[in-house]
Amino acid sequence: MDTPPPGPGPRVLVVDDDRTVAEVVTGYLNRAGYEVEQVEDGPAALERAAARKPDLVVLDLMLPGMDGLEVCRRLRARGPVPVIMLTARGDEDDRILGLEIGADDYVTKPFSPRELVLRVESVLRRSQASAPRPRPGSLLRAGGLTVDPAARRATKNGTELALTVREFDLLTFFLRHPGRAFGREELMREVWGWDFGDLSTVTVHVRRLRGKVEDDPATPRLVQTVWGVGYRLDAEPAPGSETVHSPAPEQEPASAPDLVDGDVHGERAPRP
Amino acid sequence: MDTPPPGPGPRVLVVDDDRTVAEVVTGYLNRAGYEVEQVEDGPAALERAAARKPDLVVLDLMLPGMDGLEVCRRLRARGPVPVIMLTARGDEDDRILGLEIGADDYVTKPFSPRELVLRVESVLRRSQASAPRPRPGSLLRAGGLTVDPAARRATKNGTELALTVREFDLLTFFLRHPGRAFGREELMREVWGWDFGDLSTVTVHVRRLRGKVEDDPATPRLVQTVWGVGYRLDAEPAPGSETVHSPAPEQEPASAPDLVDGDVHGERAPRP
DNA sequence: CCGTCGACGTCCGTGTTTCGTAAGGACCTC
DNA sequence: GAGGTCCTTACGAAACACGGACGTCGACGG
Structure with missing residues (x-):
């Protein structure tokens, strides 16, 4: 060339x-x-x-x-x-x-x-x-995933994913805060923009997202379930730790830039 | 004059x-x-x-x-x-x-x-x-398309396109921001210069533009629909076709070359 | 002056996609 | 094993994109 x-x-x-x-x-x-x-x-x-x-x-x-x-x-x-x-x-x-x-x-x-x-x-x-390249923009990546928020495109190992709006927003949110666990309420607030609503909505969408993002949706490696809390994106496959579900103590919430005090204690009971 | x-x-x-x-x-x-x-x-x-x-x-x-x-x-x-x-x-x-x-x-x-x-x-x-500026053209191209904003001409695979004012402005805007997704609101604001208005107007013009620009308007390859969001111009066939880990060193090239006039979108009518 | 034509914005009907919710079963923790 | 939590599936409703068509306006030509 x-x-x-x-x-x-x-x-x-x-x-x-x-x-x-x-x-x-x-x-x-x-x-x-x-x-x-x-x-x-x-x-x-x-x-x-x-x-x-x-x-x-x-x-x-x-x-x-x-x-x-x-x-x-x-x-x-x-x-x-x-x-x-x-x-x-x-x-x-x-x-x-x-x-x-x-x-x-x-x-x-x-x-x-x-x-x-x-x-x-x-x-x-x-x-x-950059002859053939229009403009990459700021890309988010983790695992084999790449997300271009501006283009609203997502790829997994190079192949394009067909995500819906909610799925895309959800994934983008996770990619912007990798390694942190979020409760369903929090996700609903941050991704959906709602302060109320059926939390199972989040659950279902996480599942749908997994179905498109995970190699094996049955045993997710990217979008992890944090039991009793919510979900977390694991950017890198934790080396050494072989345990599938490690009920290890959650890391310090420390001071995240955005949803700092979002910790949900009490009222997370959908009431069956 | x-x-x-x-x-x-x-x-x-x-x-x-x-x-x-x-x-x-x-x-x-x-x-x-x-x-x-x-x-x-x-x-x-x-x-x-x-x-x-x-x-x-x-x-x-x-x-x-x-x-x-x-x-x-x-x-x-x-x-x-x-x-x-x-x-x-x-x-x-x-x-x-x-x-x-x-x-x-x-x-x-x-x-x-x-x-x-x-x-x-x-x-x-x-x-x-051409009183205001005898500026020569700086060409925009993507796919088989070529647009000369100064001359207000557009060609597709060598044959000249008969675009209307709106269609031309719309296409030009897309070509200036290839690979990015835009909502109808945004397009209406950027191309039409309106902050309000029926968004279906955008939809219709995109359709008309496709009719002239796409090989098969039914299955667009250039002006893609981003469901629930808006539209996006895909200059390239789409990433992730073959090479998995391409040596693509994503970077941030400046968008505006230099002589290209800012983002002045043609002479817009005052609004009926 | 009137008729024609093209561009434009709007509206409607239709087929499709997506979303939220419900309900049953599986799983984890205690 | 019990209680709670999560996963899975299914389904109706809503949202959405699209194509077709109509009415208006201005330019043009007779």
Whole structure:
């Protein structure tokens, strides 16, 4: 794919039959730290690009002989090289074609060389830094799970999970507070936003979540049941402790940022 | 914006210390229906321009006293007035600088007065056509889609799409935030600019957009429905296809490249 | 001036998905 | 073993997304 340019800097291939324009552009790009090669027609461009793959091509649309569009097409056919088109202003048809073929940007003549440099930098940045990647955002992960709250996506070992709204919110909440135990009341308050309600709702949703998240829902390893208290997300499989259900004393609630005093003592009796 | 009325005609300020050149140019421009003023040096040009703002300036690069470039710079500092530079052939450096400063066009001496008139007309035409900003486009793309916000054009796999205003704005917004889920409320706020309103409006427009953008609108691949939440543009096929532990080093790339205008969403109607 | 057309916002009917609750059984703790 | 807690299943109701259709408004052309 991208060959990290060794010494000089990214290679830019400038294709323009107008000597003046080519010189100007080359000068600016050189000063901006690029290694510039300069050709005057399509065939030469293709040849040059084949000989030494450039990191970016600045391509005039109007070329003698082979059309700039054709050149672009052929360049693209070989590999995903970024292309910036130089077009005459008002040549809307050409602009359209430029878009179609897949130029990454275009600049209309006459143009400011400085602007061109900016665009080169911009295109180069976005094409090599994160070309196919839109934006990961802040991800939550634990176990084999990955949750992207912004995209509202969740994956388990790389495969996407089809979670419902409640399931997703529940899982996200757990991932935001791993290792801590939460009572059903607390979960209902934090995830559902209710101060009352049938607590079995929480139970059912935890089960449904387990069904999609756990390898073996019968013996959960991520969403643990804390007997008499509620649930807890175990991010890492506790090493050493082999006991399945360890009634070990719960860790200090200490001072969690959010639901500090949420400890439920008395009134957790659904009353059967 | 407003078409220069035929009466007085657009005002052109000609700045050249060479009397002969100035006269010739003035003559031609006059005959072409322009109202021409003529000065011989930089300070006079600035003064004249300040007194009565010209629609265009024809500026010689080589001026006694103040450099033509400096004049251009100062003119530009006051407002977006179109400038055509007169340069000596071979004055490549000057040409470079001229373009850099932001001349809209240039003509090399010796030149045909008729050509100059043509260029004046051309520049004038396009400067009043796209008065606010002749900014070139920065392209957005994802999937087989390409959107040029500046030109307000969109293509799908090379064929141009006939999108309405709303559809275009909606698509553009999605492309600017790929991979993120947005609720209808949010979309209504961001794309429509409303804080209230029937949310089904969003639904309907998403459907219409899909009808034009998706290969199979019944099973969308680009504009995904996030149940109970809203919609999301999926640029990539979806993670977790093959590679399980891909070397994906998730990071935080800045979203806005640089030249891309903020999040100004087109020209929005005031609201009926 | 009127008729046509396109864009837009709204409304309705329908099929599907999701949610909350109930009820019975299994399990844990004491 | 008893009592309480948790799991599982099932089901009706509500929420939701979607497609179709309608009425309005403005632009355009006759």
